[in-house]
Amino acid sequence: MLSAAEATLEQGAEDEAERQRIRTKLYAPPKGYRPQKRARPPGSGMDMSQAQSLAAQLAAEDARMTGRHTG
Template sequence: MLNAAEASMDAAAEDDAERRRNKAKLYAPPKGERSRDRRGRPPGMRMDRASAQALAAQFAAEDARLGAGS
């Protein structure tokens, strides 16, 4: 659907600069969309070092518990 819109906008454009502006406008994120940080994570989803180490310890404990039954 975007290709059809882009093609019709290109056909109506008078010059290359207008085509570039139209393409930038067409593929721009919605106006209400908040910009995310560099890695694309929403705010509040980060994990500090202590939490990561605790999670790794939980994984190791669960792995050991499951491996002991074999």
Template structure:
């Protein structure tokens, strides 16, 4: 997709300098938005649920799955 975008931008450019500016903008890293927060070792910092929350959610899912497998629907 980048090649197609680059080709379209090259066709619209009026000179070589504008083509270079367009190419630099196209391949530049994203600006703003905070980016990925880095943790130790330069890896992205962990995000998401705590392990205890995951285990609670999995237990609820297993209980609901068991009820559905037995033919009972707890939402009725």
């Protein structure tokens, strides 16, 4: 739907500079819009103890797969 609006507006443009101004105005955020800081979504990271536990699990699995022993 936005593409149709863009095409309709661009039809009246006389040159490429005017087309660009139309696109800029059309896709600009609303007046007064202030983007919010994005917080990390829950579950998107792990703490140090979880990372260490995962590293230990990976090392054990690697040792099991290659026949080496960890010590």
